[in-house]
Amino acid sequence: MNINQLGEFRLIDRLNRILPIDDKDVIVGYGDDCACVKVDDTLLLFTIDIQVEGSHFLKEKINPKDLGWKLSTSNVSDIVSCGGNPRWALLSLGLPKDLEYGFIEGVYQGIREAQDYYGFFTIGGNVSACNQVMIDMAMVGQTDRFVGRFGAKPGDYLYISSYLGLSKSGLELILMDKKEYEDFEKRLINKHYRPIARVDLVETVKQANSCIDISDGLVADLWHIVEKSNVKIVIEKEKLPIHPDLELYCKKYNKNLYDYILYSGEEYQLALTSAKELGLIKVGYVEEGNGVYLKEKSDLKLLEKTGFQNTLPTQQQHHLELTKDLTLLDKRLLHLLLVLS
Ligand code: MG
Numbered sequence: 025m026n027i028n029q030l031g032e033f034r035l036i037d038r039l040n041r042i043l044p045i046d047d048k049d050v051i052v053g054y055g056d057d058c059a060c061v062k063v064d065d066t067l068l069l070f071t072i073d074i075q076v077e078g079s080h081f082l083k084e085k086i087n088p089k090d091l092g093w094k095l096s097t098s099n100v101s102d103i104v105s106c107g108g109n110p111r112w113a114l115l116s117l118g119l120p121k122d123l124e125y126g127f128i129e130g131v132y133q134g135i136r137e138a139q140d141y142y143g144f145f146t147i148g149g150n151v152s153a154c155n156q157v158m159i160d161m162a163m164v165g166q167t168d169r170f171v172g173r174f175g176a177k178p179g180d181y182l183y184i185s186s187y188l189g190l191s192k193s194g195l196e197l198i199l200m201d202k203k204e205y206e207d208f209e210k211r212l213i214n215k216h217y218r219p220i221a222r223v224d225l226v227e228t229v230k231q232a233n234s235c236i237d238i239s240d241g242l243v244a245d246l247w248h249i250v251e252k253s254n255v256k257i258v259i260e261k262e263k264l265p266i267h268p269d270l271e272l273y274c275k276k277y278n279k280n281l282y283d284y285i286l287y288s289g290e291e292y293q294l295a296l297t298s299a300k301e302l303g304l305i306k307v308g309y310v311e312e313g314n315g316v317y318l319k320e321k322s323d324l325k326l327l328e329k330t331g332f333q334n335t336l337p338t339q340q341q342h343h344l345e346l347t348k349d350l351t352l353l354d355k356r357l358l359h360l361l362l363v364l365s
């Protein structure tokens with residue numbers, strides 16, 4: 025049996041059982057955006073995210089500064105989605121021996137830009153030879169209230185923090201490899217390369233009952249809330265905001281808007297549930313039951329758990345499937361290592 029046959033969730037489940045957590049200071053272990061540990065009067069948040077050449081990025085196509093920025097953003101976003109502020113990061117590099125120095129220097133410059141913007145410091149790391157570029161960042165954040173995927177309650181509203189669908193359309197445009205792009209296309213591409221984690225919303229997140237950052241796609245990420253909170257979430261289709269650039273894109277290339285709004289990953293916007301008025305975009309509600317549903321007029325449709333469909337060339341699809349599992353495995357293990365250290 026290889027890990028691909030096992031599937032992502034069974035793999036994680038089996039491995040986690042080998043390493044049980046028996047520590048009263050661990051408030052949240054596996055299975056959320058961050059692990060959470062109580063230290064004196066504060067809650068520390070731990071997360072980790074990797075960027076692997078060939079599965080997350082193509083070296084010839086990406087600006088290394090954007091890569092450093094994006095790696096930082098994905099980590100900060102997980103901290104923010106648990107109601108925390110990012111504080112410290114560690115970096116682990118796997119680099120081919122013949123890699124141009126300028127490439128990794130560029131990645132560090134991108135991380136520096138992110139540090140300055142988000143307000144954290146990188147305080148350690150290590151480097152090893154590797155067949156492809158791999159950059160793994162672990163991050164520690166801090167909060168006084170942990171908000172997870174498990175707190176959604178019937179009666180909550182569903183909120184999102186902004187427009188969705190921009191990252192997926194941006195990636196598709198990049199892969200079209202056109203000589204020239206229209207202005208709206210350039211803006212969408214920039215959304216893919218330079219997503220911004222919502223550090224400005226930490227105080228708002230702390231008001232919510234549950235929260236997740238949209239990294240796999242709205243529907244896939246809401247399923248995580250549904251499963252952890254044991255609730256039913258209804259998205260009201262007509263309330264989903266449509267970004268004018270996405271609308272132009274879908275018209276020009278004859279695409280369905282909602283394939284983007286519902287399924288675009290790497291958005292790094294937030295989905296939250298709360299019974300309060302949060303001042304964000306209200307797009308649905310939470311009920312008793314199970315599943316993620318889309319409501320259009322009086323029609324209610326169950327939405328499958330489909331995640332972020334990466335559109336890298338097909339020869340990389342298989343590789344992507346495999347490294348997705350490895351990434352998660354790596355993530356869970358490091359969560360634990362950090363928690364135990
Ligand atoms: Mg997340």
Ligand code: MG
Nearest residue numbers: 072073098102
């Ligand atoms: Mg993450």
